[in-house]
Amino acid sequence: MRRFALAILLVPAIAGADPGRLLDDHTFDTEPGGPFAGDLAFVAAKPTSLPTGLSTGLAVGFTRRCGCLFSYGARIGWSRVAEDSQSWVVTQDDFRLRITGAIRHDAGRGSIALRLGAGPTLVREVRDLQQGMRDPNSDTPQQQRALRAVPAGELELVVSLKIAGTWLIDASGGPTLAVDDGVHGGWITQMGVAWQP
Amino acid sequence: MAAVKAALIGALATTVSLVACDDLKNFGGPVPAYATVNLEVTGDATLLPADADLRVAMVWGGQWLVEALCILPPENADAAAVLAVGCRDPFGFVPARTDANIAADVGVPAAMPLISLPSADLLVGDITARVGYASLIAYDDRDHNGTLSLARPNRVPGPGPGGGGGSGDLPVEKKDIVYGASFISMTQPDQRIAYREGAFSPVAAFYPRAGCEGPPLGFSMLAAGGFTAQAAIDATLAGTLPQEDPATCDQSPLSATTIQITLHDPANVAISELGCAERTSDSSVRFINPDPTQPAPDFSERLTACVHLPSFGAPSDTVELIVGGRPEDACVGISHYVLKGCRNSPDCGTPEWDHSENPPTWWPCGP
Numbered sequence: 001m002r003r004f005a006l007a008i009l010l011v012p013a014i015a016g017a018d019p020g021r022l023l024d025d026h027t028f029d030t031e032p033g034g035p036f037a038g039d040l041a042f043v044a045a046k047p048t049s050l051p052t053g054l055s056t057g058l059a060v061g062f063t064r065r066c067g068c069l070f071s072y073g074a075r076i077g078w079s080r081v082a083e084d085s086q087s088w089v090v091t092q093d094d095f096r097l098r099i100t101g102a103i104r105h106d107a108g109r110g111s112i113a114l115r116l117g118a119g120p121t122l123v124r125e126v127r128d129l130q131q132g133m134r135d136p137n138s139d140t141p142q143q144q145r146a147l148r149a150v151p152a153g154e155l156e157l158v159v160s161l162k163i164a165g166t167w168l169i170d171a172s173g174g175p176t177l178a179v180d181d182g183v184h185g186g187w188i189t190q191m192g193v194a195w196q197p
Numbered sequence: 198m199a200a201v202k203a204a205l206i207g208a209l210a211t212t213v214s215l216v217a218c219d220d221l222k223n224f225g226g227p228v229p230a231y232a233t234v235n236l237e238v239t240g241d242a243t244l245l246p247a248d249a250d251l252r253v254a255m256v257w258g259g260q261w262l263v264e265a266l267c268i269l270p271p272e273n274a275d276a277a278a279v280l281a282v283g284c285r286d287p288f289g290f291v292p293a294r295t296d297a298n299i300a301a302d303v304g305v306p307a308a309m310p311l312i313s314l315p316s317a318d319l320l321v322g323d324i325t326a327r328v329g330y331a332s333l334i335a336y337d338d339r340d341h342n343g344t345l346s347l348a349r350p351n352r353v354p355g356p357g358p359g360g361g362g363g364s365g366d367l368p369v370e371k372k373d374i375v376y377g378a379s380f381i382s383m384t385q386p387d388q389r390i391a392y393r394e395g396a397f398s399p400v401a402a403f404y405p406r407a408g409c410e411g412p413p414l415g416f417s418m419l420a421a422g423g424f425t426a427q428a429a430i431d432a433t434l435a436g437t438l439p440q441e442d443p444a445t446c447d448q449s450p451l452s453a454t455t456i457q458i459t460l461h462d463p464a465n466v467a468i469s470e471l472g473c474a475e476r477t478s479d480s481s482v483r484f485i486n487p488d489p490t491q492p493a494p495d496f497s498e499r500l501t502a503c504v505h506l507p508s509f510g511a512p513s514d515t516v517e518l519i520v521g522g523r524p525e526d527a528c529v530g531i532s533h534y535v536l537k538g539c540r541n542s543p544d545c546g547t548p549e550w551d552h553s554e555n556p557p558t559w560w561p562c563g564p
Contacts (some may be wrong), residue, residue, distance in 0.1 A: 045470040049221045049223060050223050051223060051224075051225075064394075083224075084223040087224075087228040087312060087313070088224055088228075088312070090224060092221075094482065097276055122217055123217075123221055123331075125221050125222070127222060129228070129229065131313070131314050132315070133417065134314055134394060134395075135236060135314060136394060136414035137231070137232075137415040138418075140229055140230075140231050141229050144222070145219075146219035146220060146221055146222065147217045147219050148217050148218065148219050148220070148221050149217035149218070154520070
């Protein structure tokens, strides 16, 4: 018991032995940053083709600031959805390739932008026959694959906030549009971190 | 320079469009069939009404054991009458679930694609060796829902949880009318569809066809000549399975044979019972509480009898009231009442009810 009390008394002394401070007045200082920025984000979206489900994945983007109002760049994203019916287990991967342009307004540490992206979405579809692996007669085709490019785009509201140094957090979301045997509406949200050296 | 960029982007877009031009099917499109059943409905077409919507359903068979009362000699004449209208063929095919359905015409060959495999609850055995059997049932789709609507026995409704109405959401009214099947009873020649996964146990007593080869892997058509009821009793007493005549056995791929379904008189109980499912698979009986505080049950149009509990050993002292179904019911069945007991047994340790000292006024069987 005496040793335990001694240890308790020594803990603050040991902690106080470090002369440096983990947090100070400049910890969250930010830098104005250059014209280029990159970001990595989690994606949640309505699938481009499948009528149900939530497609989730990752996206990376590159942005160049051009003046105080306009930005442009490119994004690549991947997301996946898997849903099943009575006959099929359907998995669709959406690969979004986008050229983006945005109108931006900076305010303090943050900025808000309206970003328009356009480009093809490659949809890779894999359909597995329900319970097909149980079929002892292997001559039944049990999997179907397809790959299709779909013209698509989205209009997103993007909110960025500088956290520390050259790092930002980004969140965006908005409606999407894809054209494939008609026009299909949807939505997309993204949240991640950005680096603006 | 700008022209080169534009050309490169155009070439890339064209390449992507050409490579990625498949059609996405999502959940749609045709489903490949695991197998196709060739069938033909034969027989007297005049048995069907003029407005018949004749269809054929593939129906998977379930495990079922007849209750002991139905295979022991009746105790008295009243009991014989109740059993005659309340017991189904102990060797008959008992449906568990309806699968594929197609429209059919008498004398016209048809093809039924099988686009799904039977679920595990329809197969008997473990994951290394299991099998299921199905019968092709020809029926008049009176409710026009495109599938064979199974029914269940109409037992007497009783008070509380001991009521005899039974569980399950199947109707007690006849929805569709059955006219024939490829597999009616083990005591008749049959053609059945088998689905096997893994090994096969030749001693399994699930719609047995001992003396014939086991079914091949996957879907197949099996045929057997049937055995007599006496042969089944003798074999059971000897601890074996009744033997089929090997000359009547057949097993072949579904694509290599046409399964015949002969039309019968739908009033034949063996035929009409093909549209009736059973709620228990172990021959167990649910007993009803004859609660004296409740109004007397409605036994109009039903036959009743007082019998001792069936026993394969020493006779039981417990008397029960058995009640048959009504003539218009879709399925045969027997309701059981005892003055003292529980829902699952009259011999339970702590009875859920005991009216032996004060039976209801309508009780006809004595204390």
